[in-house]
């Protein structure tokens with residue numbers, strides 16, 4: 001049968017229990033049938049030898065359309081200064097699709113099999129459709145104050161037309177779901193947020209927003225002043241009809257109806273204890289983008305407390321305009337190096353199962369357990385015969401030798 005077979009390696013990390021030594025993954029019709037430890041060689045198996053088999057990694061937040069801006073938008077101490085450099089580094093429309101395709105290929109080469117990607121308009125949908133990995137694509141919408149100055153390709157009207165013209169889910173070859181992402185509270189006014197929430201509800205589409213990213217955002221929502229007010233005035237986007245809600249970003253999102261949905265909240269870098277209590281009562285997920293967070297010199301992220309409160313926290317790379325790679329393995333290694341007390345099994349969970357939950361894919365993928373899609377990565381061990389596969393995973397610098405989607409090899413030169 002197509003997409004069936006046995007796969008063995010020194011270690012299998014199912015992300016649904018402890019690592020298994022000398023183990024075998026059995027696949028039938030693209031789905032996992034069993035994962036178990038075995039004695040001796042398994043006849044007919046593809047043996048990766050001194051390697052780890054782990055679930056395909058999930059990058060829950062990126063902007064692949066910015067892939068071509070790698071290293072071109074330096075941070076000089078001001079988030080808004082960085083944002084303005086990003087706006088100046090205009091990308092030609094015909095480059096959008098090319099950059100997204102390049103980003104999808106780069107992701108695959110690092111073992112990422114699912115991305116949550118923010119994109120703009122039809123070119124993004126086209127590129128997602130042609131890519132080689134599962135994609136939850138979010139069409140970005142924004143607009144503040146004067147509607148006429150909001151870019152047409154990022155209006156809710158355009159997004160609605162595109163969403164209506166795209167099937168809610170296209171899972172035939174790979175999973176492609178297209179949803180909507182109102183950008184952030186400082187670029188998106190309440191009316192647009194409400195329309196986006198309504199669209200996501202009505203059309204049953206995934207919803208995502210950037211939230212509580214900077215202290216300046218807190219100030220802007222609190223009293224309408226500060227660097228974001230200056231930014232909007234400079235670009236002619238400020239409108240006196242915007243009334244600062246006087247809330248924290250999380251409370252504001254709650255009042256706009258975002259937290260009633262399984263909304264993906266990107267960043268949540270600046271949250272109070274009250275915010276955390278509020279989030280813990282919702283089914284929203286938080287995307288923590290560790291290296292991008294570090295790039296902007298943010299205060300320590302409260303992901304550990306969030307997890308202890310039962311909030312689902314997954315990982316994202318953000319774009320290459322604020323990061324060095326699109327690799328979730330690199331994120332894991334960075335978090336481990338900077339927070340060595342975090343349980344490595346928890347880190348692997350954040351990179352796999354938590355991402356699947358955040359993107360609404362947990363019944364399909366995210367762990368190596370029977371019934372799920374056989375999406376997996378084979379990673380060579382730096383120290384053969386190691387008894388500490390997590391140590392190897394988190395300290396070595398190696399890249400996957402093979403990546404499989406539904407039991408079929410889609411990346412790597414590996415031949416059994």
Ligand SMILES: [Zn+2]
Nearest residue numbers: 063210266318
């Ligand atoms: Zn982002």
